[in-house]
Amino acid sequence: MINKKLVSSFILISSAALPILSIAAEDIVLSAPNLHIRTLAASCAACHGSNGNALAGNAVLAGMDKNHFITQMLAFKNGDKPATVMHRHAKGLQVNEINQLAEYFSAQKPILAISPKAQKLQADHD
Amino acid sequence: MTKSKPYMTNQNTIGNSRRDFIKTAGVAGLLISSYPLISGCAVNNQKPTIGRVVVIGGGYAGATAAKYIRMWSANSIEVVVIEKSSQFVSCPLSNLVLGGSKSINDLTFGYDLLQKNHGVQWVHDEVTAIDVANKKVTMKRGEIRYDRLIIAPGVDFIYDTLPNLQSAEAQQTAPHAWHAGWQTVNLRKQLESIPNGGSFVMSIPKEPYRCPPGPYERACQVASYFKKHKPNSKVIVLDANPEITSKKGLFSKVFAENYAGIIDYRPNNVVMEVDIANKIVKTDFETVSADVLNIIPPQRAGKPALMAGLNNIDKRWCEVDFLTYESKLAPNIHVIGDSVSAALPKSAHMATSQARVCASAIVELMQHRTPDPSPVFANTCYSYVDDKQAMHVANVYRYDAEKRIMRSAEGGGVSLKPSELEGQYAGAWAINIWSDVLT
Known part of the structure; x- marks a missing residue:
């Protein structure tokens, strides 16, 4: 492809x-991905996992209903929904970016994300 | 060769990459025989590649760039990571090792899943030279050519003013523990052996340095341990900066309310001299003696960035184009993470955000397409003030086309106060970013 x-x-x-x-x-017409939104969406991975597949109880964005995503984000943005940190991010985004992120994440296939296995620190490490 | 490939152009090296690989078969052979772990080969050989990206450094920035280039190019770009350590040890959360609520073994991971899941090739070696003109990286045990190079070495320490702290023996006594690893373990052991009433003295270099709130989080972690186990002990913070550099209001309040009588914060205190044997620090104002000494030296871009001569800002940091993270000094070389000169915090999340913009741009550039002209990304950074409570600073950053820099968007800021809820989110942040970066 x-x-x-x-x-x-x-x-x-x-x-x-x-x-x-x-x-x-x-x-750009030939190019499938919307680069701007794909990179912006990927920046959410620190808390919401690769392609929105979150672990540890954080919201799984992969496959999330578009309208639900938009409603939540706009509520964070407008200050209607109390949040610890999400209002900071929602306020920094433009409404069209929120709409496109909703589109992007709803199209991601939800998969079970995995964690790397913790290891014993080896003697030869710094 | 060029005729059979319609995509060859004068200025690209896409076709050349395969040819070079064969032409330098001795090199490639040497590499493969020296490094049987180049497991991506089988995967890569099944389809033609459009070029090779070599990534120096497998930290948050480098590992993320490697994964996302593979993902976003549908595995059509060959990616080789050169990393000198065989394990990934997370700096985020490593202050909790000093506080005693985490073990270093909770923060240490392998690179196996990243290699296996994405066909990233891995070379466990140390870079000794970078030949910018010939697009070649030399390591202790081999060399490799690249079409594009990503340099993600994190920070290196500057010992110009404190030369006696440079040796391994000196750092055994006075560890910086600003790269997570055995120095973190060493510092924790020293804290465990400190008598009740003893003093922990730490110094903070002038900005910019890796992880702006990190030193203040460290002060809280050590104070939290003292408060529970050695209530007469003190944390003396010698800060070269005129004030707390990150989350100032929050840390000031925590120092005053949670750790009154334990944390003694002293701004404008530049360390001038350290008597390592006697654990005595001289600043421009005073002489302080310590039971446990933690000098965090000034920092600059990691060694590979200096090898390529990319540290043009204050001879410390690397100037880049924020659309691609390509160096302003060397074509086809990109710099990401802490080594970049920017008005952006040198955090792990920031390193991964930069890495993804860079990865996306490289995938486009290697297909002769235009990268995103207006990147936007987020940064969330948590600090733990004890074993359970954390607080954040979070911002969206947006490209300013006129000034050609990344600027903080509206709405960014810090927590109202530290909380256990944010402590849980901070833990979830770590679990998710590790999953993203390493699997």
């Missing part, structure tokens, strides 16, 4: 023989 995409974008480069930047706009 991605290979096909890669090849088609590369053909575009070589056949059009254009400087890299000038093909960017067309290329």
